[in-house]
Amino acid sequence: MSFSLYEAIIPTMIQMLNAGQNWIENCKSCGQSEDDLAQARLHEDMLPFAYQVKSMVVHSVGAIEGVRKGSFSPDLEEYPVELEKMRLNLGAAENTLRALSKGEIDSFIGGETRFVFEQKGIDIPFASEDFLLSFSQPNFFFHATTAYAILRMKGLDVGKTDFMGRLRIKRD
Known part of the structure; x- marks a missing residue:
């Protein structure tokens, strides 16, 4: 059975x-204030919940855009x-990913994507598939996990099944 780049990335990002x-x-x-939740952090040297949510969008839709352009910053x-x-931003990102074709994502294999952070003098070349699988996908899950952990820390009644979302179960 072959497994595509699309299948390795897109459905799980949509799920999350x-x-x-x-x-x-x-x-x-x-019962908690919107500002208190938005600014909540796991540790003082970490960015807040609102940033973690934004980063889920950045490392999903933003990563795809970066691969299309050949450069991600x-x-x-x-x-x-x-x-x-x-x-709404998470929903828009989900809808954008749903509109992607398997063919387009799989066509990224063998391309080049650079991670460029000019302010820090960083310019790292990746094969596009490695950028998605070894940089953006782990970042996506780091920020999703951190956002979820912040909510748990703030006492929200969410559990593991809430974190995982709707599973893609086999249908007969």
């Missing part, structure tokens, strides 16, 4: 983006702090 929208929906009725724009805006 959808789960993230549900986490945020749970935030709306948790950190998104240094401000991140939204309103829960509904965060939820």
Whole structure:
């Protein structure tokens, strides 16, 4: 059985983006202030919840855009702090990924994508598939896990099945 780059990345990102929208929906009725949640951190030297949510979008849709352009740079724009805006951004990213074709994603194999962070003098060449699998996908999961952990730390009633979202089960 062959396994494609598309199948290795896109369906799971869609699953997690959808789960993230549900986490945020749970935030709306948790009794905590929107600002308190948006600015919550696991540790003082880590970026806040709102940044973690933004980074899920950056390392999914933004990564695909970077591969298309052949260059990916950190998104240094401000991140939204309103829960509904965060939820909508995750939803827009999910919809964008759903619209991608398997053929386009698989056509990235063998291409080149550079990670460029000019302010720090960083320019790292990757094969496009390695950029997606070894850089963006781990970053995506780091930020998703951190966002979820922040919500757990803040006392939200979400568990492992909430983190995982809707599983892609075999249908007879």
